[in-house]
Each structure stands twice: as C-alpha cells, then as structure tokens.
Amino acid sequence: MTNTLIDAPRPVVRSTGASVPSLVELEIRKSLSTRSGKSLAAASMLLAPAAAAVAAASSSEPLGSVTGPLGALGMLTGLVLLSLGVLSTAGEWSHRTVQTTYLLVPHRGRVLATKAVAVALMGAVFAAVAAALVAGVLALLVSGVSWAGFGLAFGAVVAAGAAFAVIGAGVGAATANTPAALTGLYLVILGGIPVLRTFKPEIGDKIDPAGATLALAQGQATTQSILILSGWIGVALVAGAVMTRRRQVS
Amino acid sequence: MITVSGLTKRYGDRTVVDHVSFDLEPGTVTGFLGPNGAGKTTTMRMMTSLVAPTAGSAVIDGKLYAELPNPGAVVGTLLDASAVHPGRTGRTHLRLLASAVGVPASRVDEVLDMVGLSEAAGRRIGGYSLGMRQRLGIAGALLADPPVLVFDEPANGLDPEGIRWMRDLLRTHAARGGTVLLSSHLLNEVEHTVDRLLVIGEGRIVADGPVATLLAGDGTTVRAVDAPSLAADLAAAGLQVEATADGALVVAGADASQVFAVAAAGGHVLTELRPTERGLEDLFFQLTTAA
Numbered sequence: 193m194t195n196t197l198i199d200a201p202r203p204v205v206r207s208t209g210a211s212v213p214s215l216v217e218l219e220i221r222k223s224l225s226t227r228s229g230k231s232l233a234a235a236s237m238l239l240a241p242a243a244a245a246v247a248a249a250s251s252s253e254p255l256g257s258v259t260g261p262l263g264a265l266g267m268l269t270g271l272v273l274l275s276l277g278v279l280s281t282a283g284e285w286s287h288r289t290v291q292t293t294y295l296l297v298p299h300r301g302r303v304l305a306t307k308a309v310a311v312a313l314m315g316a317v318f319a320a321v322a323a324a325l326v327a328g329v330l331a332l333l334v335s336g337v338s339w340a341g342f343g344l345a346f347g348a349v350v351a352a353g354a355a356f357a358v359i360g361a362g363v364g365a366a367t368a369n370t371p372a373a374l375t376g377l378y379l380v381i382l383g384g385i386p387v388l389r390t391f392k393p394e395i396g397d398k399i400d401p402a403g404a405t406l407a408l409a410q411g412q413a414t415t416q417s418i419l420i421l422s423g424w425i426g427v428a429l430v431a432g433a434v435m436t437r438r439r440q441v442s
Numbered sequence: 443m444i445t446v447s448g449l450t451k452r453y454g455d456r457t458v459v460d461h462v463s464f465d466l467e468p469g470t471v472t473g474f475l476g477p478n479g480a481g482k483t484t485t486m487r488m489m490t491s492l493v494a495p496t497a498g499s500a501v502i503d504g505k506l507y508a509e510l511p512n513p514g515a516v517v518g519t520l521l522d523a524s525a526v527h528p529g530r531t532g533r534t535h536l537r538l539l540a541s542a543v544g545v546p547a548s549r550v551d552e553v554l555d556m557v558g559l560s561e562a563a564g565r566r567i568g569g570y571s572l573g574m575r576q577r578l579g580i581a582g583a584l585l586a587d588p589p590v591l592v593f594d595e596p597a598n599g600l601d602p603e604g605i606r607w608m609r610d611l612l613r614t615h616a617a618r619g620g621t622v623l624l625s626s627h628l629l630n631e632v633e634h635t636v637d638r639l640l641v642i643g644e645g646r647i648v649a650d651g652p653v654a655t656l657l658a659g660d661g662t663t664v665r666a667v668d669a670p671s672l673a674a675d676l677a678a679a680g681l682q683v684e685a686t687a688d689g690a691l692v693v694a695g696a697d698a699s700q701v702f703a704v705a706a707a708g709g710h711v712l713t714e715l716r717p718t719e720r721g722l723e724d725l726f727f728q729l730t731t732a733a
Contacts, residue, residue: 203552205515205586206544218541225538226529288525291492292582295519296542298491298508441492442484 263409266349277360319353362428518583528568
C-alpha cells in the first residue's frame, strides 16, 4: 500500500452527474459483468434456436407459416429475459450493491428509468438474435414453410423481448428480492394465467402476456396484445417506482 | 463544510437517532463513537440520502446530498464493504464506479496500487478476504479524491500495517484540507487518528469536542522521589490525594501550579508533573452508559 496523496495531482473528475446515455451504458455493463448475467444473455439468445432445432429434427408435421413457431419461441425467449430484468433490479438488493448505486445516483426514479431502458435495449437485441437464429434453423431444417408475415413476427418478438425484460425489472424493483420476483412472475405467467384461461378465458385472454406475444407474432388481436404487454409494463414499473422510493437502504 | 441539524429517525415509536446536530470543518478528522445500535450508521446513512430522516437535515456546502450534481465526486463513502457483487472482479467493480463518478479508467489502477490490491484486482471479489474487501471499499471511495470522506468502521479486517496505513491516509487527507468522518469501535485507533470526537449514545450526542479536551481529567498526576511524604504534605494542604498502583499520586481538583507550590514548599524532588488524562475507553463507557 502506498500513501501518495499528499503530492499527487487530483484526478480529473466530471463535475456534473452522468448523462442518461452514460447511465444506460453503465447499467448494460453491470448486467453483463458477471457470470450470471452473461449466462442469462447467452441463454436468451440460444434457448429458442436450440428448441427450434430439436422440434424441427423430431417432428414430421408440416409447419405451415413461420410466424407461429417464431411467436412461440419468442415467448420462450421472453420468459428468459424476465430473469435478466429481475436481476438488474432485485439483484442489486440481494447483493446490496444498491447502496453504491444510490450513493452515486441518489435519484431513484432516474436509476429505475435507466435500468428499464438498459434491459429493454438488451432484451430487444437478444430477442432479435434469438429470432434470427430460429429463422435460420427453420430455413435449414424445415422445408415448405411459408415466410409470409415474417417481418411482422420478427418485430413482434423483438418488442416482446424488450417488454418482458422491462416487466422483470419493474417487478424486481418492487420486490427487491430476486427469488420472490422470479417465483412470483413464473407462477403467475406459467401457472396462474393458464389456469385462468381454462376456467375464465374471457379474463385470462385479456391479461396473458405470453399469449399476447404469440398473437402479436401471428398478426392476430394486435391492439389487444399491445395493450396487454403495455399494461404489464406500466403496472410493473409503477409498482417498482413506488416501492423503490419508499424503501430504506439500511 | 458539513452541517447536520436536528437529524432524527424514528421507526414507529422507536427513536434511533434523536436530534443529532454537529458541524464538520475542512481539515479535520472526526471520530464518531458509540456502542452498537447507538445510531452511528443510521446517522451516516441519513447524511448520504440512503435513509430518509424523520426530521432534520444534513447539508454539504449548503446542499443536501441528493442535490449534489455528482455526489461521488464530493463525498467518498465506505459504509458496508460487503456491499459488492461477488461475481465481479475488483478491477471491474472499480471501473464501473469510475464510469459512474466520471474519472478516467487509469485512475482505477492508481487506487488499486494505493490500497495494495493490484495483484488481486483480476480475481473475483467473492474470493477476497474481509480485509481485501475493506481495502476495495476504500479504493472506491478514493476514486474521485473527494473532499469529504465518510467511513463506517474502515479498519474492520485490516491488519496492523493496514490500520497504520489507513490512519496516515486519513490524516493526510485532512492535511490537504479534506473532511473526514469515521466511526469505529477500535478506541485506541480512533484516539491516535482523530482531532475531534462525537460520542453518540441511544441516538443522542453525548459528547462533542476536541480529543484533548474530552480526555482531560480534573486533576494533576505527580511522581516524586519521596511520594508518601509529598502525599502527606498535599493532604495537609487540603488537597485530595490518591495513590495509584504504579506509584503516582493523583491530586483531584488541583492544577499543576497548586501541586508544584506544595511540593516546592516541602522541598520535594518531582520526577513527573502533568494534568491527569482519562483513557478513551473510560470516557466511552462513562458517557454511553450514562446515556
């Protein structure tokens, strides 16, 4: 250890706060700076094409349109991206790194907003890569598939990827507890809502984000699907903002 | 300058910080002492906007912490050395902080060298010892070379060399005009490091002043070649004398000139004459027990 402070020139320091683009870049770097973050990123890009390859290799049924598989596998990608979003917010509370985050950027609304933008960007990019790889797998392994509507389906899957990541970030911020956020989200989306759709389809159909992704990719119920995903984003972010504002860092 | 005014924190009907007020001047190292649960950490967290106060305020050069344009460039904090992601390397952690604060990436290697973590910088923090995490936290606080340092138990986990290094670091920082507030349970270390003491007990400030003033006892300690004879003369002069186990005489309520006058009148040869001082540990227990 050295003590060179007395004669050392002071470092050049920015006098103002970090800009929003800088904070967004920082949040992306934070998410991808750990093994868990990198693993989630890789899983979100590779799980869907891997599933597509397995399905294509094992099924002899005609595929028809590419939009259905793209939408279904886009839904799978979105479910993985939920975790990326949760880790970006709840993960900070679990590891107590939220203390450093708020010491450097005390405005918590700003922090949540930049995290939301960061995971949305990552979600969109990872979903785009996954969808492109799925399309590549289908093109290689499946013959006679119709590519009509591919552009719309691709766009829908990319948007859904961003949406699921933001939903995860909002719920993570609201709970400040990674296991609780993940368990709650997966139980609701994979358990509660499918049950609701079985017994009360008129309600279940209107709140299911996974079903909305699939419908959007196939160009069905577009307005309702966008409203469903937007509603989930809105509720998650508002809950995240309210709970974050009230929570003490002790 | 940091001004804390009437800072109060209540959780339900429990008051953990009760109208705490103090000023911290540039160029000083202030020790913040108190038993566990006295309110030191909560006070520091309210100063840095991590915890919302129930009442009162803490301003740094007239601004609340959250109003500072770049707080990390003004206040370097070490509140919890374990509040780091174990999956990141030390260097990655500091590079992220450097980006947030707005210092060049080259500064990271400077502070790593300063705290002696250059060789371990490429390893994951999960494999660091407590002392290494503490030094990483200090490195993070020093990135922007901020004018104010707020350290909560900075010597935790440090070996004697590390403690001496940290003492020199804080004193040098104050010598350069910086302001340091540190809380610690290591009373001996605090006594050698700080200029001023703030003692908190049950959420209230129970002592605030220069170390020398707070530790000054009310009396004089004297040693003489013929201690029993001097003791008799002092008692005859109406002074209250007590002999210590190591052969010194403690004369309560008398200053050195009074004791010298009695000794000189009796022709006593003195080998030591000084104001009586209390130990910091005695002061600490006296003040915090009374609170």
